[in-house]
Amino acid sequence: MRATLTIMGGLPDQAGQSFDVGPETTTLGRGLACDIQLADQSISRLHAELVWEGETLVLVHKSQVNRTLVNGVQITDRLELAGGEEIQLADRVVLRLRIEAAEDAPSETGDATPASVDETRVGRVDDPPEPVAAAAEPVEAPPEPVPPSPSPSPSPEPETVAPVRAAPAPMATIEAAEGPEVTSAFIMRPVSVDEPPPDPSSVSLAIIGAGPAGIAAGVRAAERGVNHALYERSVLADTIVKYQKGKFVMAEPPQLPLQSDLKMIFEEAVREQVLKWWETAVRDAGTNLVEATEILAIEGEKGAFRISVRGPNGAETVEATHIVLSIGVQGDLRKFGVPGDDQPWVTYQLDDPKAYEDKRVIVVGVGDAGIENAIALAENGNEVTIVNRRDEFDRAKPMNKAAIEAKIKSGEIAYLTNASADRFESDTAVFKTKDGEEVTVPCDLVIGRLGATPPRAFLETTGISFPSNDKEAIPDVSDKYESNIPGIYMVGALVGYPLIKNCMNQGFEVVEHILGADVKPADEPVLAQKFREVGGSVSENLDRIQNTIPTLAPLTSVQLRQLIFESKIRIVPPGTVVYQRADFDNTFFSIIEGDVELAWVDNSDPTIPEELRAERKATRGTGQFFGEDGLISGRRRGETVTTTSPCILIETPRSSMAKLIRSVEDVKRVIDAAYVNTALATLFPSLDASARKLLASRSETILHRAGETIFSEGDDPDGLHLIRRGTAEVYKKHEGVEEQIDSLRAGSTLGEMAVLHPDQARSATARAGVDCETVLFPKDVMIQLVEQHRELREFLELKEQEFIIADARRQHGRGTMMWLQKAGGKEATDLLIIDETLCVRCDNCEKACAETHGGVSRLNREAGATYMTSAGSALHLPTACQHCENPKCMTDCPPDALNRDPNGEVWINDETCIGCGNCEAYCPYDVIKMAKVDDDPGPGLLMRLLFPRRATKKADAPKPEEGGAAAIKKAVKCDLCRELPAKKSGAARAACVASCPTGAIVRIDPGEYVDEIYERQG
Amino acid sequence: MIGPRTFLEYQNYRYLKVALAIFFLSLAAYVFDDPPGGRSGSSWTGYGLGTIAAAIIFWLMWLGVRKRDYASAGAPLKGWTSAHVYLGTMLIFLVPLHSAFEFGWNVHTLAYVLMLVVCFSGILGVAFYALVPTSITRNRNNITLDAMLERIAEIDAECRMAADGLPDYYAQAVVTSIDETRIGGSVRAQLSGHDPDCGTSLALKSLRMSKIDLAGDAKEQERKLVELIARKELLLKQIRRDVRFKSLLDLWLIVHVPFAFATCAALLVHIFVVFWYH
Secondary structure: OEEEEEEEOOOOOOOOOEEEEEOOEEEOOOOOOOOEEEEOOOOOOEEEEEEEOOOOOEEOOOOOOOOEEEEEEEEEEEEOOOOOEEEOOOOOEEEEEEOOOOOOOOOOOHHHOOOHHHHHHEEEEOOOOOHHHHHHHHOOOOOOOOOOOOOOOOOOOOOOOOOOOOOOOOOHHHHOOOOOHHHOOOOOOOOOOOOOOOHHHHHHEEEEEEOOOHHHHHHHHHHOOOOEEEOOOOOHHEEEEEOOOOOEOOOOOOOOOOOOOOOOOOOOOHHHHHHHHHHHHHHOOOEEEOOOOOEEEEEEEEEEEEEEEEEEOOOEOOOOEEEEEEOOOOOEEEEOOOOOOOOOEEEEEOHHHHOOOOOEEEOOOHHHHHHHHHHHHHOOOEEEEEEEEOOOOOOHHHHHHHHHHHHHHHHOOOOOOEEEEEEEOOOEEEEEEOOOOEEEOOEEEEEEEEEEEEEHHHHHHOOOEEEEEEEOOOOOOOOOOOOOOOOOEEOOOHHHHOOOHHHHHHHHHHHHHOOOOOOOOOHHHHHHHHHOOOOOOOHHHHHHHHHHHHOOOOOHHHHHHHHHOEEEEEEEEEEEEEOOOOOOOOOEEEEEOOOOEEEEEOOOOOOOOHHHHHEEEEEEEEOOEEEHHHHOOOOOOOOEEEEEEOOOEEEHHHHHHHHHHOOOOHHHHHHHHHHHHHHEEEEEEEOOHHHHHHHHHHHHEEEEEEEEEOOOOOOOOOOOHHHHHEEEEEEEEEEOEEEEEEEEEOOOEOOOOOHOOOOOOOEEEEEEOOOOOEEEEEEHHHHHHHHHHHHHHHHHHHHHHHHHHHHHHHHHHHHHHHHHHHHHHHHHOEEEEEEEOOOOOOOHHHHHHHHHOOEOOEEEEEOOEEEEEOOEEEEEEEEEOOOOOOOHHHHHOOOEEEEEEOOEEEEEEEOOOOOOOOOHHHOOOOOEEEEEOOOOOOOOOOHHOOOOOOOOOOOOOOOOOOOOOOOOOEEEEEOOOOOOOOOOOOOOOOOOHHHOOOEEEEEHHHHHHHHHHHHHHH | OOOOOOOOHHHHHHHHHHHHHHHHHHHHHHHOOOOOOOOOOOOHHHHHHHHHHHHHHHHHHHHHHHOOOOOOOHHHHHHHHHHHHHHHHHHHHHHHHOHHHHHHOOOOHHHHHHHHHHHHHHHHHHHHHHHHHHHHHHHHHOOOOOHHHHHHHHHHHHHHHHHOOOOOOHHHHHHHHHHHHOOOOHHHHHOOOOOOOOOHHHHHHHHHHHOOOOOOHHHHHHHHHHHHHHHHHHHHHHHHHHHHHHHHHHHHHHHHHHHHHHHHHHHHHHHHHHHHOO
């Protein structure tokens, strides 16, 4: 028998989705681990179960608060089902059950193994939901009557449909695309990609944002004879215009070609050259560029959008049949919005502080930009006043804060607190303080650095939806870049593609899509290369992936192509180890074909008994995935994965998966569920599948921001926490003083006593050390399970003992521990520590680093905190990369040049680094520098001996030569000497450590270090 | 801290053991070998011990090269330092066995004396290395030298502002403090750790001796100026101590390295002379 449940109503996002009912118990509910997860708040975490009893399917009501109805009749316990019933969960959600004799019973082996991810198997076996259906034929030619590509020569014939216009539109001025009847371009006829391709002349296209994507769209639109306008709030390619002179613009990724028909040149070159190419492209194509024009609002629908714009000639409304948004992610600069703010000396940017001298300048805003501007202007001999709306500099980087406070103290910069701009008069600015007092400041220039509004608010008022509330969420677009509003298309950084080449290709493609043309994506040859060994065409392979791997099914074809572009396709013979337990890489694997075995114990350890070995194993097969633990926690691999049959795997970098999780809710849900399941299987292997399922269904994932309390000493316990990501610090009060006793990492449990002694209050306080996610297993379920499972009780008792030991050890090592945490070692995987009692300040470590790394030392020996331990050593944390557990530097690297190796090192690929500085800004420890690295290996050993005084360059020393082409600053940081020849012993290399004459400097794993401290100090 | 506490303990005193082994084997050879004509540097035992000693000396010199071979995949530098210290110290005792305790006013003994200077300066270096680093840390008190210098620059700027509007006497003191303050200088100045002619101390003295009566805001400015200069003086003391400690760590090298080269030169002459005139 085969049973299927289809969502009929109540869940707009999941409507039509079908689920197979597996041979074992199938759980329904809102919980992460339910087989059929229904994302509606009215539904209980575990709402109901479907159980096969022989050939009969039985529905069991589970929720204690919400009801279950079958064909309108409420059931309180259980009901046998015949098929065809309508099952209603809570008040809204309705499911339809279908039962039929199966030709081949679905194979369900998931629960036989401890950690199988059955969720991934259950999801959507037939009748895939909308996006999947759409993706099933990704880039095939359009339906029958459509010619493969519209005629390249556009017919400029005037349309007969009556134009509707509200206000004079700048679009009407295009010459290239227009005949004399300029108004004829504005057509109300809706154009859809499913219909025959529209005549280019029937389309009027508003492209908003003249960055690389917008320019490419504008150039292509002009070439195709489309009536269009390219709106830009400042000037063409203003991001690149703002680069300093002579800065190199990188063309990443190198293997991605540009659309060959795009008449716009771009390759790696200096800023001036790139701007020239693009200006020429716009001019030659006849693109209708409208600069200095802001978009205020978008209304209407496909075929008849009304766009309110404000340009140099004031506000007006223009119409368009289609809109392309290519506005990037920088957002709009906030404006003063007070009388007189339209005067020319009231500005919001400072391109070159050197352009001003002896001027009276007011800088409003105390973010980093404001402070940096104020300091630069003051140093150039201007009389500067900085205005703060409040009285703290808490939004600025510590360095900027210190600098501005010093300048204010010394009187070089005047300071006005608790004041905001009230009005600007002929040569004065008037501010109002908190108390309502007016302060008038004479000035020649006002610079408002008031921050920017992210584009999300604007997009949402336009009606564009985002998949989640995550502030980094990326709006959905279809295969053809169309948003949820038909007729509005989005390309470029806005939809998650920050690289120039991607943007240009998308700009080209979106115009072709709007015209209904069949356009081959530019990445086709790259993908073809990836699939070469697998065989078959790109589209066949993409179809296969989307049909076999449920996690990737909800992706649009654009997303899937990008994912494959960033991934490796690996053909792995049976018996191969894909990765080892304790490896530090964290790529994510999806199985296109084949089976793998996951083992959570160390295979090489002979002391582990065979039963345990067998218990701690699981298999995963075609369509499933593995590596989710590393993806979520960023920690070392917890398992060894070995192929058991010939496999085809997709290996995806963590950053690509992370981006996908942010943009596709379904992917996040499935992976989260798998994580909980795997974690339970490894923590409590003795629990049977149903107990695990119960726990998972009742679990809840909670995000704690850095410093937030997870629970407090004296609280009523809520349950057992499992740390999923980040670290938690445990504190306990001793004689009224709170002291840290432990620091726990991802994979550890927290608050065991809640389960063992549920009547006692929490005996310690736990706080998030860095941003931390925990999975909470509620007390009541845990207590129930502990009663039934002896091993679970033993496990928790062991944890409790560890806690007591940690508490006792506090007597000895507490100072060091707390210092280490405070000094920033809390997320390190590899700490560089100097024992200053041994350090003879010879700086050979810095010299060694510079000499082996292009002349730039990635380590600053003297900077950083020092601590005298009670054992008499002086521990010093020099400023050097700690290779964090969750490297923040890797958050947003456009060319994905930051990598992580299996041994944990985070390194920057200087071939692909584009020098954007994102990683430098993200690093909280100030260990990444932008520097020009010398490719010249430098003088040889002999020359160094003869001329020993070769200066070691400090990272920020080299100045870019004005206009020179050679000045590309790239991000540099400690790479754990990965390029040096390996040591004979095979031990890890580190030139700084190897070059210390006294052995004062060491690299350590902080996890082991804590024990070391206790050993030494005990 | 982690692993061996110092380079001296490297691999559980491996090179101390090696040095002792070489020495006792040499001693045994010296004691048990009784050549006709008596024990001397020109006996076969003498030649043998001499060759060992010369080889060790040249190998010790190689540390200067190894130290700069930053990409070396061999043993860590601290292993080299460890061996350097023990083998070098052992030479003090090995060389007399080589010469059978024959010394005189000649180039042979000169080489030995030069070597002793190198060895003892090295031992002094080891002592400094053991004692001084902790003092640097304590003195630095979690502030980098750069930060201290920056703070002084800030104080100078604040002094200028504070002296603005006060009588010239005060401006003169500020100028003295800014222009006449030196850090570092000659080796002696660095090692002494203080400067008797420090502009800041002079400025403070002259401010304290001021007989000018000030009132109101000016009085307040004067008070501020005194505080700033006093604080600068304390900072300068801290910096000079830092300079002093760091120069202590380098001082012995000024002797050690040139004398090492001199020893090598004398050693080559010694070998040449021995074989040429023998």
